[in-house]
Amino acid sequence: MNWDWSAVADFMPRFWDGVLVTLQVLVLGSLLSFSLGLVWALALRSELRLVSWPVGLITEFIRCTPLLVQLFFLFFVLPEWGVQFSALATGTIAIGLHYSTYTAQVYRAGIDAVPAGQWEAATALSLPVHRTWLAVILPQAVRRIAPALGNYVIAMLKDTPILAGISVLEMLQQSRLESAATFQYTEPLTVVGIAFIVIAYPASLLVRTLERRLAR
């Protein structure tokens, strides 16, 4: 066992760069998955089977296949179709798209949990459809599902290292570059591993508290 603190110190500048990229992917990926998930959820509720059926199939397919392969698919296939994104943008889209199929299920459960009386009240007041959704249903649904969405943000955080596969400069990729340059594997990888626990554990405590608060 030979732990070298100077290797840790040398890794720090790269590490912070990696943390910033990881957080950037996390924030943008979350926003994308939250909004896209809502679109899927609404489409799944559509009375038109022409809309709900294909969306159901596609989201099921995305949920059952690995993020890594989807990432490679987007990264290698989009340029063939003439769409050129940076690795960072492709990675963020892949992670947002993948998790949107999970958040869709969360939204669906949340919307289903709004009591039927609320729908009936909105109809009785002859609210237009968009008012029913924006003023009555969604505010109540979102309150219930916030903790579940929080859990998926944590899951997304733990999936960001996969983006190293297409050389996005997030934490894992930075540690690989550091190891390639200095032949020190132990310190950079351990620092990154601990960083994940340090971010994920308080985050999961926060989600748990939120869950308890909103349950009341």
Added chain:
Amino acid sequence: MTAGLWQNWVLPGIWVTIQLTVYSAALAAVVAFGVGMARTHRSRAVRFVAACYTEVFRGTSALILMFWLFFVLPPLLGWQLVPMWAAVLALGLSYGAYGAEIVRGALNAVAPAQREAGIALSFTPWQRMRLVLLPQAVPEMIPSFCNLLVELLKGTALVSLLGVGDVSFAAYLVRLATQESAQIYTVTLVIYFVLAFVITRSMKALERRTKANLGVVAK
């Protein structure tokens, strides 16, 4: 895609993916039941150690753990794991931590009267667990385990980054050989989808069987 690529890379790749899934699921099941039961143990110390395990392995990323086992363990301990086993260890240990929460939740969901009845019959704690609690908790765990198993199957794709020749790695090689990304990656996604489908169907059947043993009709 030529028949040669298919036979030499993709088919063995599928086989490696299946093997990885089976081995890591077996390890994860052992960890899940061990740690999950430990989390309902009387002794506070045992519960604390088990809780630490789940928090650490759920807190970090499976890919980081895999890299750590593969690159850090050798200089630290002086022995090297075959990539396949580093992968199985990483997947089994981290998904086992998620499974432990499922086991704990299902054990806690068994009606308290059942436990009390076990005590009244002066069963030992282990007899209570084996004869009363587990048989009732296991059918409850199956739907969650089914989800976890699909997650594990998807997790096996990560091993391709360590150079293990699973189906994702095969796809990468085929892409290099044919320069056609859309085709091979679509095929790969479909392969995973089919494997996931087989898993969900068999778990549904298993759920029905275990529930029938308890005299409950599965929904």
